[in-house]
Amino acid sequence: MDGPTGAGDGTVARWTAEPPPDAVLVRRTLDEVAPISDTVTSYFYALLFVRNPDLRALFPAAMDVQRDLLFASLLTVAERLDDGPFLTGYLGRLGRGHRKYGVEAAHYPAVGEALLGALARYAGRVWDGKTEAAWVRAYTTISQTMIDAAAEEGRNSPARWLAEVVAHEPRTPDVAVLTLRTDAPYPFLAGQYTTLETPWWPRIWRHYSLASAPRPDGLLTLHVKAVPAGWVSRALVHRARPGDVLRLGPPAGSMTVDHATDAGLLCLGGGTGIAPIRALVEDVAEHGDRRRVDVFYGARGEPDLYDLDALLRLQRTFPWLSVHPVTGARGLPAAAGAAGPWTGRDAYLSGPPGMVRQGVGVLRGAGVSPERIRHDLPAERAGAEGPSAEVGGVHGADALDVPVEIVAQ
Ligand SMILES: Cc1cc2nc3c(=O)[nH]c(=O)nc-3n(C[C@H](O)[C@H](O)[C@H](O)COP(=O)(O)OP(=O)(O)OC[C@H]3O[C@@H](n4cnc5c(N)ncnc54)[C@H](O)[C@@H]3O)c2cc1C
Ligand code: HEM
Known part of the structure; x- marks a missing residue:
């Protein structure tokens, strides 16, 4: 059979090597409805909730973000319907997420029916029996890939963890460091x-970097x-107190140290983007790698470099670590680039999207190979570990989309 096959019977989905006609039909439908995607997704959710009122409780009260994300995700999948390895990775992460x-697996058919109902109505000009059959096959494969991945992970990992706030430390008027204790071990990699979901905004989930390498006492730190x-961020900074209980989903992200090489590390952390960089430094220290590590840490002004003292302490302990604080008018990426060349380094970027995007370009210009550059910026990470998309920025977009300059240590 052409195109995506299997699924529905518990077997692992497979794709043939040839581009399947299903991909063409599915894309044609999405092209047809793309200009009216808001209307189609609103209708899709209306159908879903009218026919299955019990499913409404799974979703947040305000649905605007999710609307965009579901449609964007379908577009991503439809664009790559003939790319099996991509789909298995992407949909696997989505299913686990x-x-x-x-x-639950039993929820997928209802979503599929609402989706096809919405497409049939709004893609009427191109909708016919063949198109519908292509969508049934595509959705079956998509959903089965998600279901299988979720079931696989469910065999040895909880769906979510309870995390009690055990310490809440304000560092600036708008940055706090939270220490959490989970109700079960939380295995993750530094970076x-x-x-996270708070009790104050039920079913609203946001991403936060783990700010230390795994600790012997199992505690987690967030900035x-x-x-x-x-x-969510305002509740965590201004409302959360020790004793409050949050919920965590599983860890994700590709900004991890490759311990198979001894290449030096070049790290750029803007604002709270320094959080995963701290974890990477601790990871290198724990492995005793003695690899050179240069950390460029940037923020709008010196008071915003809230974690600088801790980094400078690490620098005094570890001769292989150099910390370069950056503030002001020149730009964190520019400052890092000017200190290069960085040929042969593994590079890590974390911070506001503008900084990360600019940083990738600067570091490539400073000799870093593209495959050695890691970050978890949603828009650019199609196919990599990470959130499907996110409104707003990563790590405080307002903190550092301004240029900055190196300050004396
Ligand atoms: C992989 C990843 C890791 C992240 N790690 C961290 C972290 O360690 N620490 C951290 O503080 N955040 C981190 N973030 C960002 C975090 O997930 C949230 O997006 C952020 O806390 C805002 O959520 P909110 O619910 O408070 O704001 P929302 O309610 O989502 O947004 C409210 C309003 O603020 C705007 N807005 C959203 N984000 C920003 C921003 N950053 N700057 C200015 N305006 C904004 C929105 O457009 C909206 O108008 C990370 C994001 C990603 C994708
Ligand atoms: C083809 C199948 C599906 C696709 C492509 C899909 C896609 C997405 C995407 C991209 C998100 C954004 C957040 C994330 O990445 O986790 C999301 C969130 C969500 N999905 Fe799905 N989904 C599918 C099936 C389902 C089903 C069957 C349900 C259950 C009824 C469901 C319920 C939810 C909920 C509750 C959220 C969170 C909403 C929010 O945070 O605003 N999804 N989905």
């Missing part, structure tokens, strides 16, 4: 992030910046 929402009008 759905466990924390309380999604990864978690997904959170309250963004203007931000729901």
